[in-house]
Amino acid sequence: MKLLIFAGPPSAGKTAVVRQILRQLAGESFIAFLKIDVVRAFEDEELKKEFEIPTRKVYSGDVCPDHTGILVLRDAIAWAEDLGAGILIVESAGLCLRCTPYTTQSLGIVVLSAVGGTNSPLKMTPMIALADIAVVTKVDLISQAEKEVFRERVREVAPRVDIIETNAVHGTGLRYLLKAIRNMPEILCADDIVLKGMPPLAVCTICAGKKEIGWQHHFGILKTLDGADDLYRGE
Amino acid sequence: MEHFAITTITILPGRAKDGRSESFKEIALRAGDMISIVGPTGSGKTAFINDIEVFASGDTVTGRTVLVNGEVPPDEMVRDPAKKPIALITQNTKCLADLTVLEFLEMHVKARRIADNSRMAETIRLANEFTGEKIAGTMRMTSLSGGQTRSLLIADAITVSSAPIILLDEVESGGIFKENVISSLKKNNKAVIFVTHDPVLALLSDRRIVMRNGAVEKILEPNGCETKILGQISGMDRVLSDMRERIRAGELLTDNGGPVP
Numbered sequence: 001m002k003l004l005i006f007a008g009p010p011s012a013g014k015t016a017v018v019r020q021i022l023r024q025l026a027g028e029s030f031i032a033f034l035k036i037d038v039v040r041a042f043e044d045e046e047l048k049k050e051f052e053i054p055t056r057k058v059y060s061g062d063v064c065p066d067h068t069g070i071l072v073l074r075d076a077i078a079w080a081e082d083l084g085a086g087i088l089i090v091e092s093a094g095l096c097l098r099c100t101p102y103t104t105q106s107l108g109i110v111v112l113s114a115v116g117g118t119n120s121p122l123k124m125t126p127m128i129a130l131a132d133i134a135v136v137t138k139v140d141l142i143s144q145a146e147k148e149v150f151r152e153r154v155r156e157v158a159p160r161v162d163i164i165e166t167n168a169v170h171g172t173g174l175r176y177l178l179k180a181i182r183n184m185p186e187i188l189c190a191d192d193i194v195l196k197g198m199p200p201l202a203v204c205t206i207c208a209g210k211k212e213i214g215w216q217h218h219f220g221i222l223k224t225l226d227g228a229d230d231l232y233r234g235e
Numbered sequence: 236m237e238h239f240a241i242t243t244i245t246i247l248p249g250r251a252k253d254g255r256s257e258s259f260k261e262i263a264l265r266a267g268d269m270i271s272i273v274g275p276t277g278s279g280k281t282a283f284i285n286d287i288e289v290f291a292s293g294d295t296v297t298g299r300t301v302l303v304n305g306e307v308p309p310d311e312m313v314r315d316p317a318k319k320p321i322a323l324i325t326q327n328t329k330c331l332a333d334l335t336v337l338e339f340l341e342m343h344v345k346a347r348r349i350a351d352n353s354r355m356a357e358t359i360r361l362a363n364e365f366t367g368e369k370i371a372g373t374m375r376m377t378s379l380s381g382g383q384t385r386s387l388l389i390a391d392a393i394t395v396s397s398a399p400i401i402l403l404d405e406v407e408s409g410g411i412f413k414e415n416v417i418s419s420l421k422k423n424n425k426a427v428i429f430v431t432h433d434p435v436l437a438l439l440s441d442r443r444i445v446m447r448n449g450a451v452e453k454i455l456e457p458n459g460c461e462t463k464i465l466g467q468i469s470g471m472d473r474v475l476s477d478m479r480e481r482i483r484a485g486e487l488l489t490d491n492g493g494p495v496p
Contacts (some may be wrong), residue, residue, distance in 0.1 A: 117331060118342075139316075140323075143330040143388055144396055145343030147316045152346060165316065172285050175294040176314065 001081055002029075002186050003193075005102050006091045007066075007207040008111035013137035014091050015043045016168035021089070022051045023171070024178050029125055030085035034076045036060065036069040037093040043234045054083050062208050065093035066101045070195065073103070077190045087181070089108040102131060104226055105187045108182065109133045114142045114150050114165075128154060131181060131197045140167040183223045239397055241320055241410045242266075242304055244426065247285065249298030251450035252279075257299075259451050262444070264426045266399060269417065271437045272430045275448030280430040281444065284402045287428065288323045289313065296421065297449065316349060322392035325404040329384060330376040337372035343395045354394055362390035365416050366479070382410020389416055392425055403429035407436055414439070414469070438465040 004021075006014045015116065022031060033055040044055035056079070060068035069092055071224045080088040082098045092101050102108030110131035112121060115138045119185040121128055126132055134154050139147055154163055163178065164175040187193070205218040244264040248257035256384070264270065272280045279297065286299045288312045293300050303312070303320075310317055330339050340355040355372070362370050365386035371381065379387065386404045392398050401420060405411050417439050420427050431437050443455040478488060 115331060141327050141329060141331075142324060142330060143339075143343075144316065144322055144392065145339060145346065146330060146332060148346045149342055151316060162312075169283075170282070170285055171296070172289045173314075174290070175289075178294075 001077070001085055002181065002184055003077065003106035004087060004089045004105070004181065005106050005108050006089065007094060007099070007101050007108070008092075008135075009094050009097060009113070009116070010076075011126070012094065012111045012113040012116070013135075013168045014094060014111045016107070016137065017135055017166070017174070017177070018043075018047070018089055018091060019050075020168060020171040020174050021178070021181065022047065022053065023203045024174075025087070025181065026051055026053070029085060031087045031089060032056075032080040032081075032085035034058070034072075034074070034088065034090045036065050036091065038065050039093060039107075043091060052101050054080075054085070055168075060093070064099075064207055065095055066099040066131075069093075069101050073192065073193075077187065077193075081190075098126050100126050100130045100195070100197050103193045104196060105185075105189075105193050107132050107184050108196065109135060109177070110161075111135045111137060112154070114147065116141045117122055118149045118153055119144055119148065121157050125157045126197075128157045128161065131158065131161055133164060133177060133178060134158065135168075136163060136165045136185070137168045140170075140172075141164045166177060243302075244287065244400060245302040247300040247302070248451070249291075249293075249295075249300075251387065251448045253448060255450070257450045262287065262451075264428065266424045266426050267421065268426045268442070269440040270428045270442045270444060271440035272428065272444045272446060273432070273437055274452070278446040279449040280446050281404055282449065283444070283451070284323065284404055284428060287400070288321055288402060312322075320398055321400045321402060321423070322396050322398035323402040323404070324385060324406055326385075326393065326406060328388055330388075332376065334376050335372065336370060336374050336376060336379070338468060339376050340372075340391065340395065343391060347393070347395060358387070358394045359392045361394060361419065362387040364419065365389060365412055366410055367412065368410055374486050380410055386411055386416075389420075392413070393419065393425070398425075400426045400428075401462070403427065403431075405430050405432065407431060407433040411470055416435060434468050438468065 008014050030054050033047055033053060035057040037039045038060050041057045044057040047053060048055040058072050060066060077088060108131040112134060114136050136150060151163055164176050179224050182229055204220055210218060215224055222231050222233055248259055264350055272283055274280050282297055286295055286297055290301045290308050291299050292307060337355060340358055343489040344354055357371055366382050368380055368383050370383050370387060392401055393463055413436055437443060438461050441459050445452045481488060
C-alpha cells in the first residue's frame with residue numbers, strides 16, 4: 001500500500017487536490033482516506049458519498065492535531081491495509097504552520113494557496129521544507145509576476161521540493177502529481193515508519209486548556225520575555 | 236528571459252462531454268495569429284484555453300494534446316512559470332499584493348532578472364494605451380479598476396514576460412480599449428487566442444472556433460467576408476462606448492451622441 005500525507009493551511013485546497021486524485025486514480029487503485037481535524041470536519045463524509053470509498057476522521061480536541069495524526073497513523077495504516085487499500089490518503093487539519101507531519105515511506109504533499117501572498121511560503125517554512133511535493137493552488141487568480149515570485153519563495157525554503165502549480169478545481173497541471181503517485185514505492189515495513197524530521201510538535205499547556213497568562217502558570221517548554229533560550233519546566 | 240524559438244503550437248483533437256471525438260484534424264497557431272473562441276456558457280471555451288496553458292498531453296478532461304513545433308514540449312517549459320512561453324489573463328487574474336504599480340513591475344522585472352530599467356515605464360505607457368482610466372506608477376495595485384488591472388497585466392505580458400503566446404479569457408468587459416489591445420498584440424507579432432462574447436472582438440480574429448458541448452464544433456475562417464459587418468459594428472461599438480463615457484461623466488444624453496450607422 002502507498003501512503004500519501006497531505007498538509008497545508010486551511011482553505012488552501014487540500015481536499016480539492018485529493019478530489020482530483022480520487023477522480024483520476026480511483027479506477028486503477030482502491031483508495032482509503034483519513035481526515036484529522038480539531039473540532040469539525042466534513043471531508044470524510046463528502047468524499048465517501050462522492051467516490052464511495054472508505055473514509056474515517058479523527059478529532060484531536062484539546063490536543064495538537066498533527067500530534068494526534070502521528071499517534072493514530074500506525075492504526076490507520078492497519079485499518080487501510082485490512083480493507084485491502086492500494087493507497088491511504090491522510091489529510092491533516094493544517095492549523096499549525098510549524099508542523100511537519102511527513103514520514104518516511106510516504107509521499108509528503110504540502111498544499112499552498114497562491115492567494116496567500118508571495119511571502120506566505122516563508123512563513124510556513126517547516127511545513128514546506130520536508131515535503132516531497134508542493135502543490136500551489138489557485139494560480140489562475142494571481143498575476144504572472146506573483147506566480148513567478150511565489151515559486152521562487154518556495155524554492156528559497158525548500159530548494160529541492162517538486163513544485164506543481166494548479167487550478168485544483170479544474171485539475172490543471174496535476175498530471176505531475178499523479179505521475180509521482182504512480183511512480184512512488186509502497187510501504188516496505190509499516191513498523192519502521194518514522195517522522196522525517198524533528199517537528200516542533202508539542203502538546204502545550206495552553207492547548208490543553210490552561211488559560212492563565214504568563215509562563216509562571218505553565219509547564220513544558222517555556223519562554224520568558226528577556227530569556228534568550230527556551231526553558232523547560234516539568235510539573 | 237529568452238524562450239527558445241517557437242514556430243508553431245498545434246492542438247490535436249480530444250473528445251466532447253458525451254465522449255464523441257472532435258472532428259477537426261489539427262489547429263495550428265503561429266506568431267501573429269488571432270483566434271477567437273465563441274460558444275454558449277459551459278461549451279468548453281475555458282477548458283480549450285486551459286489545455287493550451289498546461290500543454291495538455293491527453294491528460295486533461297478533454298483528452299486534447301498540444302504540441303510545440305510538432306513535438307511534446309520539454310517539462311521545464313511546461314512547469315516553470317518563468318520559462319513558460321504563454322501568458323494567460325482572465326477576468327479573475329489580479330495582483331493580490333498591496334504594492335504600487337511601479338513596485339509590482341519591479342518585482343516582476345527582478346524575478347525575470349531583466350537589467351533594462353526602462354521596461355517598467357514602457358509597461359505603464361503601453362497599459363495606458365489600453366485604458367482610458369490613467370494608470371500611474373504610484374497607484375496601488377489593489378486600488379486599480381478591473382479594466383486598469385487587465386490593461387496593465389496585458390502590457391506586462393508583452394513587455395516583461397515577452398510571452399510569444401497570449402491567452403485572454405473574456406477580458407473585454409469594461410474600461411479597456413479592446414481594439415488598441417488587439418492592434419498592439421498584432422504589432423508585437425503575438426499569437427493570441429481569446430475567449431469572447433464581444434461581437435467586435437470575435438470579428439477581429441482571423442479564425443473563429445465555435446464550441447459546443449465540450450468540443451470544437453467548427454472553425455470559421457471568414458477570409459474578409461465579414462469586413463463590412465465589422466466596420467458597422469465597430470461604429471456602433473464606438474457610439475456605445477462614447478455614450479458610456481458620457482454617462483460616467485455625469486451627462487444627460489439628450490442628443491444622439493453621434494452618428495449611428
